[in-house]
Amino acid sequence: MLPQDPYQLRLSGSGGQGLITVGVILAEAGLLEGYRVAQTQSYGPEARLGASRSEVILSSRPIAYPEVSEPDFLLSISQDAFDKYGSQMPEKSLILVDDFYVTLSRSESYPQQIYALPIIHTAEELGNKLVSNVVALGALNRLLGLVSEAHLKEAVLRRVPAKYRELNASALEAGARLGRPQAKAVG
Amino acid sequence: MKKRRLVQGNEACAQGGLYAGCDFYAGYPITPATEILEIMAREMPRQGRVFIQMEDEIASISAIIGAAWAGAKTMTATSGPGFSLMQEGIGYAAITETPCVIVDSQRWGPSTGQPTKTSQADLMQARWGTHGDHPVIVLTASGVRDTFEMTVEAFNFAERYRVPVILLLDEVLSHLREDIYWPEPGELEVIDREPPSSPEAFAPFGGHGFLPLGGGKRFNVTGMAHDKQGFVARGAQAAAGLRALMERIEGQTMTMARYSEEIPDDAETLIVAYGITVRAARRAVQLLAAEGLVAGLLELRTLWPFPAELLRGAIQGGQIKRVLVPELNLGQLVLEVERILAGQVPVARLGRVDGYLITPEQIAEAITEQAGPSAESKRQRRAAHATS
Numbered sequence: 001m002l003p004q005d006p007y008q009l010r011l012s013g014s015g016g017q018g019l020i021t022v023g024v025i026l027a028e029a030g031l032l033e034g035y036r037v038a039q040t041q042s043y044g045p046e047a048r049l050g051a052s053r054s055e056v057i058l059s060s061r062p063i064a065y066p067e068v069s070e071p072d073f074l075l076s077i078s079q080d081a082f083d084k085y086g087s088q089m090p091e092k093s094l095i096l097v098d099d100f101y102v103t104l105s106r107s108e109s110y111p112q113q114i115y116a117l118p119i120i121h122t123a124e125e126l127g128n129k130l131v132s133n134v135v136a137l138g139a140l141n142r143l144l145g146l147v148s149e150a151h152l153k154e155a156v157l158r159r160v161p162a163k164y165r166e167l168n169a170s171a172l173e174a175g176a177r178l179g180r181p182q183a184k185a186v187g
Numbered sequence: 188m189k190k191r192r193l194v195q196g197n198e199a200c201a202q203g204g205l206y207a208g209c210d211f212y213a214g215y216p217i218t219p220a221t222e223i224l225e226i227m228a229r230e231m232p233r234q235g236r237v238f239i240q241m242e243d244e245i246a247s248i249s250a251i252i253g254a255a256w257a258g259a260k261t262m263t264a265t266s267g268p269g270f271s272l273m274q275e276g277i278g279y280a281a282i283t284e285t286p287c288v289i290v291d292s293q294r295w296g297p298s299t300g301q302p303t304k305t306s307q308a309d310l311m312q313a314r315w316g317t318h319g320d321h322p323v324i325v326l327t328a329s330g331v332r333d334t335f336e337m338t339v340e341a342f343n344f345a346e347r348y349r350v351p352v353i354l355l356l357d358e359v360l361s362h363l364r365e366d367i368y369w370p371e372p373g374e375l376e377v378i379d380r381e382p383p384s385s386p387e388a389f390a391p392f393g394g395h396g397f398l399p400l401g402g403g404k405r406f407n408v409t410g411m412a413h414d415k416q417g418f419v420a421r422g423a424q425a426a427a428g429l430r431a432l433m434e435r436i437e438g439q440t441m442t443m444a445r446y447s448e449e450i451p452d453d454a455e456t457l458i459v460a461y462g463i464t465v466r467a468a469r470r471a472v473q474l475l476a477a478e479g480l481v482a483g484l485l486e487l488r489t490l491w492p493f494p495a496e497l498l499r500g501a502i503q504g505g506q507i508k509r510v511l512v513p514e515l516n517l518g519q520l521v522l523e524v525e526r527i528l529a530g531q532v533p534v535a536r537l538g539r540v541d542g543y544l545i546t547p548e549q550i551a552e553a554i555t556e557q558a559g560p561s562a563e564s565k566r567q568r569r570a571a572h573a574t575s
Contacts, residue, residue, distance in 0.1 A: 024364060028193045031366045037193065039364040043303050065470035065547050066363055
């Protein structure tokens, strides 16, 4: 069951952090789950380090307009991305950020429900910062309950090269542990 | 049961080309069309077909024209800057009646512009980019499955009418991933050029059939004005040749009109849209319906030759009071719509050129505004009625 139908996600970070891949995997998992899906992306001229975003819509009905108009969820794993997209989030939405690389402004109070989790740190502990995106994917799916863990894992394994399967499976599990219900909202 | 698959627009385009039997692809990478080239680079050699990365877009269009004359079904894909470079070749393909498919995934221009930002501003260039009166067919698509189908259709039209066919995509559609039913072999019609009754009887131009170079008859393929045998033509003969060439395409306008009409009987507003903007229009129709304002949508997949008759038919009966043309440019298709509907119904424009899509809300708002205070109050009355 989707928390909202359709459910609109915006996944943001710096170019090279694998946000588009996360969007594609989530869309594929959504499809396995039986949803209609649309995944779009927006990126600057620079291949790396510019703010990049990927968007996913999951719906039980055909999707007329494929871009996210009012996000229900935002993932930001870089400060640039949070600065750019955080302020655009509706009040009744959920935001997940990296607890170390994204600093929430002290002066601001956020109406949204914000989770700050050690996403990149967890990936580093697994020995490869590059799987931060998959850690984030595991965490957000556990927080939101969008698709079954089995479908998510299947979608991840379809998209990663054979030699990185184990690493990515571990990253997904570690992410899911971060996103368990005990995770506390900070905002 | 058929399974749905997650497919990207550019992937659908490349796979549509393969499905249609493209056996020669030449191109040069450019955002946002690069994935088409990448997929072709991987798939064509695997399937025993020819892929060449050329040194630039001038060479790419030249290569696909040459390969077409060697008998291949050919295709290239590019974006604005590359499409500009291809214009001379497109004119050559038009006058030499060469079947070939050119995909232009539009990005913000002119010049280098904003490579990763979307646009629909190559519409007039697709029709008139090369010099001289010339026949050309321009198609577009609004979704991923649609992109697959229209790529196949582009090949079919090229083969049937011996003309370069341009398929206009855009950055968002090229990179959009959606779940689609993958067309099975045989599900979509694939047309191949017909051989002449005999090589001796074959007239290389202005007639029927296609014989490749080396197919048993010697003839001249030239960009000079020419007669049916390829010899240089002048004056009245050149004029007659050009008129016949144009008539072959324009005379078939309704045969090649691809579109979808979603117009309720009680619609007073008609949105005429094409390409990715259709998606916002379709959603806008839903938003307006929820507010009690009935709008219809005419989606055009064939842009040139422009299906004027179809548009006239859509407003027949006098129910339609106004037309809106949303597009990602400063007004291109709307010129054609205004010309055709002049004096019948007011036509309004909605253009966006900051590199992002027109949103459903923008279209809904434009229509509410266009419909004026009477429609606004009617809408409010209906809304009040619905909530009371």
